[in-house]
Amino acid sequence: MSRNLPWLAELQPEMFAELDPALAADRGIEDGGWMVIETARGEIEARAKVTPRMRPLKVDGRVVHQIALPWHWGFAGDVRGDITNDLGALSGEPNVSIQESKAFSCNVRVGRRAGPSTQRLADVRLDRPVRADEDDPAAEYPSEIT
Amino acid sequence: MTQRDRTPALGTHGEPGPWQRARPGARVALQRERWADAAWSFLYKDDTRYAPGPADMQAVAQANLRMRGGELGEVHGPVLNAHVWTWEIPLYFWFGGVATGSSFVSVACDLAGDQRSAAIARKVALAAVAPSPALLIADLGRPGRFLNMLRIFKPRSPMNLGAWSLVGFSALATAAVGADLLGRPRAARAVGGANVVVGGYLGSYTGVLLATTAVPLWARSRLFLGPIFVCTAAATGAAATRLTLVAAGLPQAHPTRVGLGHIEAGAMAGELILSRLNERRLGRAGFNLEHGTPGRLFAGAKWGVRIGLQLLRRPLGPRAHHVASCLYLGAGLAFRYAWVGAGQLSARDDEAVARMARGTVVTPDDALLDRPRRRFQSRARAPRRMGAAGARYAELVRRASLLAERLLGRGGAVTGRSGTGAPPSQPARP
Amino acid sequence: MTTRAAPTEIAIDAPDAERMGFFTDTTVCIGCKACEVACKQWNDLPADGARFGKGSSYDHTGGLNASTWRHVRFVEIAEPTPQAREDAAQRLGAGGGGGRIPAIPAAGGAGGAAGGAGVAADFDLVAVAAGRADADVDVAAAGRADAGVDVAAAARAHAGVDVAAAVAAMDDWVFMSDVCKHCTNAGCLDACPTGALIRTEFETVVLQADVCNGCGYCVPACPFGVVARDHEDGRAAKCTLCYDRLQDGLEPACAKACPTDSIQFGPYDELVALAARRVGELHARGVGDAYLYGAGDAPDDELAGGLGAFFLLTEPPECYGLPAQADSPIQEHVVPATAAAYGAALLAAAGAAAAFLLAARRPAGRGPRALARRRAIAGWQR
Numbered sequence: 036m037s038r039n040l041p042w043l044a045e046l047q048p049e050m051f052a053e054l055d056p057a058l059a060a061d062r063g064i065e066d067g068g069w070m071v072i073e074t075a076r077g078e079i080e081a082r083a084k085v086t087p088r089m090r091p092l093k094v095d096g097r098v099v100h101q102i103a104l105p106w107h108w109g110f111a112g113d114v115r116g117d118i119t120n121d122l123g124a125l126s127g128e129p130n131v132s133i134q135e136s137k138a139f140s141c142n143v144r145v146g147r148r149a150g151p152s153t154q155r156l157a158d159v160r161l162d163r164p165v166r167a168d169e170d171d172p173a174a175e176y177p178s179e180i181t
Numbered sequence: 182m183t184q185r186d187r188t189p190a191l192g193t194h195g196e197p198g199p200w201q202r203a204r205p206g207a208r209v210a211l212q213r214e215r216w217a218d219a220a221w222s223f224l225y226k227d228d229t230r231y232a233p234g235p236a237d238m239q240a241v242a243q244a245n246l247r248m249r250g251g252e253l254g255e256v257h258g259p260v261l262n263a264h265v266w267t268w269e270i271p272l273y274f275w276f277g278g279v280a281t282g283s284s285f286v287s288v289a290c291d292l293a294g295d296q297r298s299a300a301i302a303r304k305v306a307l308a309a310v311a312p313s314p315a316l317l318i319a320d321l322g323r324p325g326r327f328l329n330m331l332r333i334f335k336p337r338s339p340m341n342l343g344a345w346s347l348v349g350f351s352a353l354a355t356a357a358v359g360a361d362l363l364g365r366p367r368a369a370r371a372v373g374g375a376n377v378v379v380g381g382y383l384g385s386y387t388g389v390l391l392a393t394t395a396v397p398l399w400a401r402s403r404l405f406l407g408p409i410f411v412c413t414a415a416a417t418g419a420a421a422t423r424l425t426l427v428a429a430g431l432p433q434a435h436p437t438r439v440g441l442g443h444i445e446a447g448a449m450a451g452e453l454i455l456s457r458l459n460e461r462r463l464g465r466a467g468f469n470l471e472h473g474t475p476g477r478l479f480a481g482a483k484w485g486v487r488i489g490l491q492l493l494r495r496p497l498g499p500r501a502h503h504v505a506s507c508l509y510l511g512a513g514l515a516f517r518y519a520w521v522g523a524g525q526l527s528a529r530d531d532e533a534v535a536r537m538a539r540g541t542v543v544t545p546d547d548a549l550l551d552r553p554r555r556r557f558q559s560r561a562r563a564p565r566r567m568g569a570a571g572a573r574y575a576e577l578v579r580r581a582s583l584l585a586e587r588l589l590g591r592g593g594a595v596t597g598r599s600g601t602g603a604p605p606s607q608p609a610r611p
Numbered sequence: 612m613t614t615r616a617a618p619t620e621i622a623i624d625a626p627d628a629e630r631m632g633f634f635t636d637t638t639v640c641i642g643c644k645a646c647e648v649a650c651k652q653w654n655d656l657p658a659d660g661a662r663f664g665k666g667s668s669y670d671h672t673g674g675l676n677a678s679t680w681r682h683v684r685f686v687e688i689a690e691p692t693p694q695a696r697e698d699a700a701q702r703l704g705a706g707g708g709g710g711r712i713p714a715i716p717a718a719g720g721a722g723g724a725a726g727g728a729g730v731a732a733d734f735d736l737v738a739v740a741a742g743r744a745d746a747d748v749d750v751a752a753a754g755r756a757d758a759g760v761d762v763a764a765a766a767r768a769h770a771g772v773d774v775a776a777a778v779a780a781m782d783d784w785v786f787m788s789d790v791c792k793h794c795t796n797a798g799c800l801d802a803c804p805t806g807a808l809i810r811t812e813f814e815t816v817v818l819q820a821d822v823c824n825g826c827g828y829c830v831p832a833c834p835f836g837v838v839a840r841d842h843e844d845g846r847a848a849k850c851t852l853c854y855d856r857l858q859d860g861l862e863p864a865c866a867k868a869c870p871t872d873s874i875q876f877g878p879y880d881e882l883v884a885l886a887a888r889r890v891g892e893l894h895a896r897g898v899g900d901a902y903l904y905g906a907g908d909a910p911d912d913e914l915a916g917g918l919g920a921f922f923l924l925t926e927p928p929e930c931y932g933l934p935a936q937a938d939s940p941i942q943e944h945v946v947p948a949t950a951a952a953y954g955a956a957l958l959a960a961a962g963a964a965a966a967f968l969l970a971a972r973r974p975a976g977r978g979p980r981a982l983a984r985r986r987a988i989a990g991w992q993r
Contacts, residue, residue, distance in 0.1 A: 041658030042651045046644050048661030048671055067664040082663050086687055088784055114661050224872035225885070234895065236887035241907040244890060248902045248927055249912075249935045257686050258666065258932030259674050261836040265827040281956075285963040293967040297992055322825015322845030329805040329824045337941060339949070340828045341804035381956035392948040393941045394831035395798065403944045407952020415959045432987035440970035444963050528831060531932070538834075538934030575806060579822055 038112025050116025052081040053103040054143065055089040064145045071148050072102065074141045076124060079117035080148035102143060106134075117148070253539050256531045261395055263528035264521075269320040271517035273313050274387045275417065278410065278513060280309035280350065281384025282418010284376050286444065287357075290437055291370050298437045300361045301429055302422045303373050306380075307354040309421065313347060325586030332578040333571070339390040346382045353379060384414035391524060397466045397537040398527035399520075405459040406520075409452055416448035417513035420506040433499055442502060445509055446493055449486045452516070456483070466533050475523035482515035628812035630879040631857060633866065633920035634886050635788050638893065638901065640873040642669065642683060642786035649868035650681040653853065668784070674932075677841035680850040681790050681865050686930055688783045787931045788865070788874060791816070791837045791850035792905060793919030794939065799849075801941035802832035807847075814879070815852040815919055823847055834915070834937035852919070879919065883907060886923055893923075900925045904933065915939060 037043040052072060054064065064070045066085040071078050081104065092099045108116030123136040225231035287302035318327045330344040353376040360369035388406035391399040399406060423441040431438050460467050470479055489505035489512070527533060651658070656678045665673035668685035675682050793815045800808045800816050807822035808829060818829075818838070825845040829838045838849040853863035861867070866876035875882060883906045893901035902925075905918025915938050928935050 041661075042648045045658045045661040045672055046647065047669070049663040051663070084668075086668065088687060225875070230892075232885055232888035232892050234888055234891045236884050237891050238887055238907055240894065241887045241890050241903055242909050242912070244894070244900075244902040245904070245908050246912060248900060248924070249904075251927075253935075254927050254929060256929040256932070258684060259836060260929075260932050260934060262676070262830050262833065262839045264831040265840045285960045288960065289963040289967045292964050293971055295992070320826075322827065322840050322847070323823070326805075326822075326824035329807070329822055330826070332822070333804075333806040335804065335806065337801050337945065338804045338828070339941075339945065340802065340826060344804060377960050381953055381960060384959075385952035385956040386949075389945065389948040389952050390828075393802070393944045395834040395836075395937070395940045396831050399831075400940055400944060403948040404951045407948055408955035411952065411955040411959050414956075415963065419963070430991075432984065432991060434984045435988050435991060436967065436970045440967035443966040443970055447962065447966060448959065524831070531929075534934060535929045538936045582824070583821065 038107070038109065038114050041113055044113040047105075047107070048114045050079070050081045050108040050119075051084045051105070052143075053084045053086050053089050055091055055100060056085055056087060057091060058100040058102070058143070059083065059085040062143055062145055064143070068145065069147050071144050071146055072104065072122060072141050073144070074122045074139050077121040078148055079119065079121050080146075081117060102141070250539075253532075253535055256535045258531070259529065260531050260534045261528040263525045264394075264396075265322075266521065267320055268518075269316040271514070271521045273316040273320075274410070274517040274521075275413075275514045276309050276313050276316070277347070277383055277387060278414030278517075279417045279421045279510075280306045280313070280354070281380040281411075281414045282416065282444075282448075283309060283422050284350075284354070284373065284380040284418070285415060286419055286422045286441065287373050288377050289440065289444075291373065293436065293440070295435075295437045296366060296370075298422075298426055298431065299373065300366070300369065301426055303354065303357045303361060303369065305422050305425050306376075306418075307351075307358045309418075310347070310351050310354055310383075314351070317344075317347075323586065325589045326582040328578055328582035328585055332575045332582070339386050339393055342382065343386040343390060346379050346386065349379045350376060350383045384418075385411045391520065394524075395534070396524045396528045397530065397533040398463070398469055399524050401463055401466045401537060402459050405455055409455050409459070409516075412448045412452035412455065413513045413516055416445050416452065416509050419444040419448065420509040420513075424503065424506050427499075427503065442493065445506060446490055449509055449512070450490060453483060453486055465536060466527070468533065469526040469530060470519065470523040473523075473526060475519045475526065478515045478522065479519035482512040482519060485509075485512035485515070630814040630919070631852065631876065632793065632815075632879040632882055632918075633790060633852070633863075634875045634877075634882040634906075634923070635790070635920065636873050636875065636886075636889060636923045637785060637787045638898070638923060638925060639871045640683075640786040640788060641871055642685060642784075643870060644683050645868040645870060646681045646788050646865035646874055647672065647679065647683060649864040650850070651679070653856070653864035654680065654851075656680065675789055675791070675837050675849070676839040677844070677846075677848040680848070681788060684787045684789055684931055686785045686787070686926070688785065688926065688930070785926060785930070787922065787924065788869075789931070790865070790920050791852075792835055792915065792921075793850075793852060794914075795916030795919070796939040796942050797915065798832040798834055798939040798941060799829035799838050801939050802828045804828060811854055811857075813852065813854070813857055815854065815857075817851045817854050818847060818849055820846055820848065832940055834934055834940060836932075850920075883921075886921065889923060893925075898925060904928060912936075 052070060054070075058064075059066070062070070064083045064085065066083060068083050069080055070083045071080050089101055089103065092101065104119045104122075106119050108114070109118055120134050122141060123134070123139050126135045127133065128135040227233075283302045283306035287299045287306065290296075290299035290302055314327075318324045321327060330341070331348065333341065334345065335341040353372050357369045357372040357376060360366070360372060385407045388408070388410035392403035392406045394400060402409075419441045423438065423445065426437065426441070460471070463470075470476060485508045489508035492501045492505040492508075495501075650656070659672055659676070659678055661671065663671055665671050666684065668687050670683065670685045672679055672682060795814075797808070797810075797816045799818075800810065804826060805822050805824055807819045807824075809817055809819060811817050823846040825840055825847065827840045827847065829847055830840055838847050840847045853861070853865075856863055862876045866872075866874045875885070886903055887907055890901050890903060890907075901923060903921055904924050905914050905921030908914065908917075914936065922931075924931060
């Protein structure tokens with residue numbers, strides 16, 4: 036896959052989510068910082084891309100913010116990141132069983148995901164909780180092409 | 182294992198095709214010499230709505246000027262690349278300046294009749310220029326290929342002329358000191374005198390080198406950088422020579438010693454004045470020479486000079502004068518580092534770059550539309566093309582430098598530049 | 612025809628070669644970065660290292676350097692200019708309520724992607740989105756004149772936002788594929804002391820890697836910040852306009868890969884003519900800010916004498932990190948700077964001689980100290 040090719044990996048190195056400035060300001064999320072997207076089924080972390088291109092909707096008198104998530108990352112490859120599929124139900128398209136659900140309602144908050152980092156999930160199975168000081172992907176598993 | 186029916190659904194099984202043993206040099210039947218796909222891959226031809234109408238060059242020129250002129254808006258992203266030089270370069274500037282100043286001093290001593298000081302000054306000049314080639318070579322990205330600096334003669338490039346002038350100056354300085362040691366004072370004087378012509382360029386071209394770049398701070402100081410560097414060169418050369426002469430026993434009230442003191446003080450005072458003038462006219466572009474580490478170096482150097490000048494005003498004895506000379510030498514070095522360091526920051530100062538660029542755009546509404554623009558047009562004064570002999574020489578130097586690189590070993594790392602991602606942290610391959 | 616650009620010390624003549632260049636039309640660019648990847652693949656360049664947010668928006672590769680010879684800039688333009696707002700309001704005919712649309716009743720639902728189903732009957736979103744039937748051009752529908760429905764505009768129209776502003780801001784994300792400009796008056800070419808940089812028969816500027824010794828003088832001499840020195844390799848490198856491909860009649864890798872043919876390659880004069888026609892077309896369609904950067908200028912206003920790789924832009928140059936005006940700094944400054952410098956040097960030499968003449972007086976007086984001094988001075992020469 037394209038995550039294994041350095042020329043492509045450097046173009047989009049990390050899992051990111053696009054959100055509008057109003058939402059970012061409301062939640063304290065900085066452009067380039069970490070944020071967590073959580074749904075009823077799970078949560079993922081992504082780098083925040085705050086952009087005025089995302090515009091909130093006003094539906095039935097309520098303001099509804101949209102965020103945009105790409106499908107691309109995973110545990111393996113030169114660049115790793117959380118997987119958007121974790122947010123939705125496991126619903127497979129009838130023909131080839133590719134993930135079918137692409138839209139969810141979710142919540143966002145600033146910070147890193149609770150639990151082991153993606154790096155750690157890739158390589159290590161611990162039988163105990165991960166300590167906070169152990170869970171720093173940049174320190175332990177630096178991206179190979181940085 | 183059951184026998185599967187391998188009858189192909191379509192066509193017949195492949196078989197070896199008919200072939201002939203190739204003749205040496207035979208052309209491949211399918212080969213086309215020029216694929217010429219540049220033409221057909223052009224999508225937007227006349228049958229699209231991409232650009233159906235006629236070309237109105239006037240309107241285009243107007244639109245260009247309108248968008249490029251006017252008020253400066255937001256500046257995005259890096260505009261320039263900053264220079265990649267390291268500590269060797271300002272140090273080389275300093276050594277070159279000392280060498281040039283000493284060569285000036287030696288001629289002045291000769292004219293005043295003080296042969297012994299002149300000889301010592303010539304030795305100081307040689308000693309000062311001696312580390313210069315090593316410093317320059319060490320700063321190169323591929324030091325083994327240093328010979329390529331002399332591969333062509335290109336007056337348009339200050340760095341090329343500077344390299345040649347360094348070679349010339351070193352040769353003449355060596356010859357002059359050699360003549361001195363061999364007891365041929367007249368020859369030494371003549372060579373030393375000739376060296377002023379070369380030394381004049383060596384001591385000033387470094388300012389030109391910086392001025393002929395796109396860095397706002399340097400380019401806007403183009404008329405001041407050369408003279409400022411010359412002042413530093415004269416002052417540091419005189420200071421170095423004066424200290425050497427004192428160490429060699431030059432008596433206190435000797436006219437040479439007094440004269441050198443005049444040169445030091447005069448040149449450094451001149452530098453202060455020129456710097457001040459330049460600062461005033463630079464305005465925003467001079468920001469990086471006034472702030473940050475280069476700003477501190479620059480201010481410190483100026484203070485050093487002021488203190489030195491004050492020390493000379495009062496009759497504090499010869500030791501105070503030596504302290505002043507040392508201050509001048511140190512200030513000269515600090516000035517070089519300040520200018521080079523500030524240039525790096527100025528190249529990254531996008532707003533200054535954009536302002537300098539905008540300042541030269543004339544918009545359609547500009548009343549000065551008809552002002553003549555005197556620029557060095559490449560078509561008007563094109564350098565002469567290299568002749569066959571020059572090309573042969575260049576090729577020879579190229580081969581020699583590649584050989585030198587191989588013999589001396591590579592200064593930098595080799596990358597196997599494959600996109601399959603050999604990480605940069607891999608060890609260098611020779 | 613022989614090369615028309617200034618003959619440098621080393622230039623290649625070829626009887627049947629003409630000037631070739633790039634015309635990069637940013638209005639057609641989709642920001643896919645295929646040009647970046649194709650360039651790296653063809654020239655076997657290493658990846659620069661993945662770091663999120665090196666540039667702005669979707670740009671994570673930062674800029675042009677020794678191992679990135681094509682680089683796509685992404686610029687998000689947050690607020691439409693007042694002029695753009697006005698234009699859009701006019702185009703929409705300042706539809707009722709000053710261009711504001713009331714919120715949709717619940718039965719209508721969000722999205723309205725079909726552009727009409729379930730929307731309150733007193734407001735025709737399709738007409739708004741398509742910019743009214745009687746308007747002949749519309750920024751939102753530019754390039755898709757037959758599309759009829761602009762989904763994005765319709766979606767935005769639901770948000771209770773200023774429609775005129777939304778239409779004006781349609782082009783609020785610009786992409787520009789930056790590359791070496793292959794200037795007619797090339798700063799890097801003038802600066803290079805080793806003759807590594809040469810002018811080819813196609814009037815492009817190429818850096819010969821077997822000559823470059825990494826002095827780094829070309830780096831600050833480029834007014835566009837293109838060429839850079841590689842930290843590990845030691846040599847400088849930049850776009851060659853795929854000189855090796857040109858010699859075999861192929862078009863450069865980036866032009867080949869570009870899916871929308873935003874990067875167009877061909878004989879320079881043809882490209883300029885095409886670009887001028889394209890600018891005219893865009894002006895007619897209401898994109899009044901379209902202009903050429905590097906071509907089509909009067910001789911006095913040219914950028915570096917005319918850029919071999921020129922662009923069609925819609926924002927001021929600084930938006931894309933380009934200088935509004937540029938020329939080879941060597942050609943601009945070398946004559947006055949050298950005159951001032953060498954003149955000052957000769958003045959300094961004369962001044963040194965004059966200072967000695969000023970000091971040539973012997974210490975006067977007849978006292979023992981003055982005598983001792985004169986003896987010491989005289990003794991120096993022996």
